[in-house]
Each structure stands twice: as C-alpha cells, then as structure tokens.
Amino acid sequence: MGIEPIAPEAEHAPRAGASAGVAGRRAGAVCLADYEHLAGDLLPEPLRDFISGGSGTESTLDGNRRALERVRITPRVMAGVEVADPTQQLLGTAASLPVAVAPMAYQRLVHSEGELELARAAAVAGVPYVVSTLSSVPLEKIPGDCWFQLYWLRDRRVVEELVARAAGCSALVVTVDVPVMGRRLRDVRNGFALPDGVVAANLETTKEAHTAVPGLSAVAAHTQSAFSPTVSWSDLEWLRRRTELPLVVKGILDPRDARRAVEAGASAVVVSNHGGRQLDGAVASIDALPAVVDAVGNEIEVLMDSGIRSGTDVLKALAVGAHGVLVGRPLLWALAVDACDEAFGLLRTELTDAMLLAGCADLAAVKELSWRNDG
Numbered sequence: 001m002g003i004e005p006i007a008p009e010a011e012h013a014p015r016a017g018a019s020a021g022v023a024g025r026r027a028g029a030v031c032l033a034d035y036e037h038l039a040g041d042l043l044p045e046p047l048r049d050f051i052s053g054g055s056g057t058e059s060t061l062d063g064n065r066r067a068l069e070r071v072r073i074t075p076r077v078m079a080g081v082e083v084a085d086p087t088q089q090l091l092g093t094a095a096s097l098p099v100a101v102a103p104m105a106y107q108r109l110v111h112s113e114g115e116l117e118l119a120r121a122a123a124v125a126g127v128p129y130v131v132s133t134l135s136s137v138p139l140e141k142i143p144g145d146c147w148f149q150l151y152w153l154r155d156r157r158v159v160e161e162l163v164a165r166a167a168g169c170s171a172l173v174v175t176v177d178v179p180v181m182g183r184r185l186r187d188v189r190n191g192f193a194l195p196d197g198v199v200a201a202n203l204e205t206t207k208e209a210h211t212a213v214p215g216l217s218a219v220a221a222h223t224q225s226a227f228s229p230t231v232s233w234s235d236l237e238w239l240r241r242r243t244e245l246p247l248v249v250k251g252i253l254d255p256r257d258a259r260r261a262v263e264a265g266a267s268a269v270v271v272s273n274h275g276g277r278q279l280d281g282a283v284a285s286i287d288a289l290p291a292v293v294d295a296v297g298n299e300i301e302v303l304m305d306s307g308i309r310s311g312t313d314v315l316k317a318l319a320v321g322a323h324g325v326l327v328g329r330p331l332l333w334a335l336a337v338d339a340c341d342e343a344f345g346l347l348r349t350e351l352t353d354a355m356l357l358a359g360c361a362d363l364a365a366v367k368e369l370s371w372r373n374d375g
Contacts, residue, residue, distance in 0.1 A: 055182030056280025064307030076359030096126030177251025311350025
C-alpha cells in the first residue's frame with residue numbers, strides 16, 4: 001500500500017492527521033525517547049513500521065538496546081565539576097556534541113520539508129548532518145555542515161557523479177553493509193511503498209522502480225535493482241583515489257575489516273549493524289566496539305551507531321571507546337512532530353547531566369571512566 005506523506009496545514013502548524021493537542025504535548029517531552037510516542041498518533045502504521053522495524057525476527061534490533069543497557073559506568077565523585085563541556089572534534093571540525101545525524105532515507109515521509117528541516121536544526125545545534133544517497137531532497141539543497149553518505153551502485157557512472165556532487169561536503173560516508181537490503185518483514189507484510197511526491201532525489205528513478213514485487217517491499221525492490229552486491233575493498237581504494245574528502249566507512253563490526261579500512265585510506269569507521277536492519281543476528285554495535293577500537297588504535301576515528309536513544313547512551317559509547325556517535329531514529333521521530341530543535345536541546349541536556357553525574361568536566365574525562373558489561 002502507499003503511504004500519504006505528512007504535510008503541514010500551515011507553517012509551523014501540527015502535521016495533517018495529528019490529533020488535537022499534539023503540538024502542545026510535544027513541548028512536554030522530557031527525554032529524547034518521548035518523541036517516538038508523540039509521533040505515534042501522527043503516522044500510519046506501515047510508516048511507523050518502516051521507521052522502527054528491523055530485519056528478520058528483529059533480534060539484532062532488540063539486541064542493540066539490551067547491549068547498551070548492560071553497559072555499566074563507574075562514576076567519579078568529588079570531581080569539583082560544575083559545568084560539563086560536550087564539544088568534540090569530528091573529522092577535524094568542531095562539533096558542539098560528539099554526535100552526527102545518521103543518514104536516513106526519505107525524510108519527507110514524515111515532514112513536508114524533510115531533510116531540509118532536520119539539517120537546519122542540526123546546523124543550529126552545531127552538529128554534522130549526514131545526507132543519505134536516498135534523501136528525498138537533493139544534496140545540493142541541504143544546508144549546514146554536511147557529510148554525504150554513499151551507497152555503492154551498480155552503475156559506476158552514477159557513483160562518480162555522486163562523488164563529484166559531494167565535493168563541497170565535509171566528508172564522504174560509504175555504507176558497506178548493504179550488498180542487498182535485509183528482509184524487513186514488517187515492510188513486506190505491509191506492502192510498503194513510497195507515496196507520490198517522495199522520491200530518491202539524488203538518483204534518477206521512476207515510479208516503476210519503487211514498485212513492490214512478491215517477497216519484497218517497493219523500497220527493497222528498488223535497492224536490489226540499484227545497489228551493487230559485489231562492492232569490494234578495491235572499490236574503496238578506487239574511491240580513495242577520486243576524492244580528497246575524509247572517507248568514513250560505515251557498517252564495520254569485525255576488527256579485521258576495521259584494519260582493512262585503515263589500509264584503504266579511511267579517516268574513520270562507523271561501528272554499525274545498520275540499526276538492526278541488515279543481518280538479523282549480527283552482534284550489537286556496542287559489543288563490537290571495543291575490539292574495533294583496539295584494532296585501529298589512534299590511527300583513525302571510531303564512531304558508533306545503532307541503538308543510541310539518549311545522552312546516557314552517548315556517554316556509554318564514548319566510555320567504551322567511541323570518538324562520537326551517529327543518532328538516527330530519535331531525531332526522525334522528533335522531525336515528525338516538528339520538534340528537531342527541542343530534540344537537540346534534550347540530547348545536550350541528557351549528555352551534560354550524565355557527564356556531571358559521572359564526574360566528567362569534558363569528553364577526555366569520559367574516556368577515562370571505568371565501565372563493565374553486565375552480560
């Protein structure tokens with residue numbers, strides 16, 4: 001079935017289809033996780049499933065949260081800290097938080113401005129925004145400090161064109177864990193398809209390219225036809241020779257692959273299982289993180305995503321060894337209720353509160369915290 005995109009009735013008004021009082025209730029969000037509940041009555045079930053679902057039985061989706069909850073921090077006390085500084089350098093650029101907005105496709109599904117609105121809020125908040133290859137707004141229109149996320153496509157000519165178009169971005173993020181899209185059973189059951197007016201704006205696609213086929217949602221059918229399953233390390237080396245941008249390899253879980261990324265010229269890796277949307281049964285990102293950090297040492301930056309839902313989760317990831325994190329779904333839920341600015345403010349509050357409670361004046365002190373895994 002198709003999904004109607006959410007559009008405002010007027011500028012800054014609640015989304016069409018919102019129940020009475022949603023705009024007022026969104027102001028009552030007291031944690032980042034609240035936005036999922038606030039968005040719940042705005043979005044039709046197939047769209048909620050598209051955002052929140054994972055692949056297969058969703059064991060990895062659930063495992064990301066369980067693994068983060070198992071991480072236990074030993075706080076320092078009497079540290080004399082009154083103000084916590086959460087600023088970080090990400091790929092050589094100052095960021096107000098150790099956070100970038102994860103690449104997420106088709107954001108106009110939940111907001112009429114889509115990527116424009118979330119990127120604007122990220123720029124105001126002072127954090128990088130990662131533009132998806134499958135953005136519903138063209139790359140050239142996205143404001144602020146942008147990184148461009150590249151899926152490897154069957155058509156090498158289109159890859160070259162995308163890399164050239166991304167020359168003005170601050171980094172190139174190559175997602176390497178999607179040789180094929182994981183079977184997301186919620187989308188298959190719902191017959192999920194993009195509505196009219198929402199397209200992969202960075203690619204030349206037709207309506208027919210986004211048509212469901214037996215056993216595949218329309219989005220999966222499109223990626224199966226467009227993405228190359230044969231991407232290899234030689235392709236990454238080819239890419240390294242064709243761009244001067246910092247190269248970030250996203251989708252690393254095995255430390256041996258992290259070493260290969262270093263050898264191929266990467267500036268950073270993202271430890272990620274794609275938010276539980278690819279191989280069902282894959283290790284949780286936070287569990288894979290320590291071995292990847294050990295494998296690369298201080299040679300490149302190690303970022304992490306998948307399962308981050310709060311500032312405390314950010315603190316845990318940094319204590320375990322990450323240089324920064326990518327945040328995805330919570331910000332998409334916030335976008336659906338027109339609360340991106342508030343969401344970044346809450347994330348800052350959650351992180352700085354966690355830092356103060358852990359006795360950390362800055363992120364260097366977070367790195368020195370003791371932690372254990374209760375699993």
